[in-house]
Amino acid sequence: MGLHEREELVAMNTARKGFYEFLASVYKVELTEEQIESLAKCDLPADDEFVGAGYSAVKEYLRHRDSGTRQELAVDYARVFLGAGMYEQITAPPYESVYTSERRLLMQEARAEVLATLRENELKRGNWNEAEDHIALELEFMQRMALRAAEALSDNAEDEAIAYLRTSYDFLENHLLNWVPMLVADMRMHARTLFYQGLGQLTLGSLQEDEAVLRELLDSVEA
Numbered sequence: 001m002g003l004h005e006r007e008e009l010v011a012m013n014t015a016r017k018g019f020y021e022f023l024a025s026v027y028k029v030e031l032t033e034e035q036i037e038s039l040a041k042c043d044l045p046a047d048d049e050f051v052g053a054g055y056s057a058v059k060e061y062l063r064h065r066d067s068g069t070r071q072e073l074a075v076d077y078a079r080v081f082l083g084a085g086m087y088e089q090i091t092a093p094p095y096e097s098v099y100t101s102e103r104r105l106l107m108q109e110a111r112a113e114v115l116a117t118l119r120e121n122e123l124k125r126g127n128w129n130e131a132e133d134h135i136a137l138e139l140e141f142m143q144r145m146a147l148r149a150a151e152a153l154s155d156n157a158e159d160e161a162i163a164y165l166r167t168s169y170d171f172l173e174n175h176l177l178n179w180v181p182m183l184v185a186d187m188r189m190h191a192r193t194l195f196y197q198g199l200g201q202l203t204l205g206s207l208q209e210d211e212a213v214l215r216e217l218l219d220s221v222e223a
């Protein structure tokens with residue numbers, strides 16, 4: 001691998017790290033005023049039709065922000081992800097286990113598999129008190145793998161970088177893309193704000209786009 005190609009891959013994985021960090025942050029807790037203002041001003045990826053539509057919805061909502069926007073988003077976050085005010089109706093629980101277990105329960109096989117993957121990669125979830133298969137933590141895993149790949153490439157450790165990229169691709173295939181399409185469908189059904197409707201579309205489109213990028217990259221380096 002030449003120097004120019006390696007530098008391009010470092011930049012690509014640094015960008016991937018930043019975007020996964022952004023996605024994880026908006027699913028983790030309700031947005032702060034600072035996050036809302038930052039999102040309103042930043043340019044998000046809009047490469048394909050699905051990603052672009054989600055991005056446009058998010059930007060359109062934030063374009064009309066006012067003093068009540070943070071509260072409106074907090075209420076919608078609680079409604080969509082916590083089921084607040086929905087009584088016994090299932091909204092969009094942000095846990096893989098709920099979507100992949102037969103009885104739609106928390107703390108099932110998917111959580112155990114994600115925990116095992118974290119341990120295999122010598123990662124800890126931090127002090128946040130949520131199950132390991134929460135979408136924010138799965139996105140954080142992708143963020144950390146992208147960072148490791150970038151660091152390995154910078155150190156000229158190509159085999160190590162490829163291993164991180166393979167781990168990322170497998171995690172996308174076996175976890176995020178195995179349930180996020182269902183989560184996004186529920187987000188679009190239950191969210192009342194254009195922000196969370198668009199966020200779901202942006203998330204799924206970005207994951208699908210990243211899968212294609214990783215597959216092409218791995219095919220080229222493993223051929």
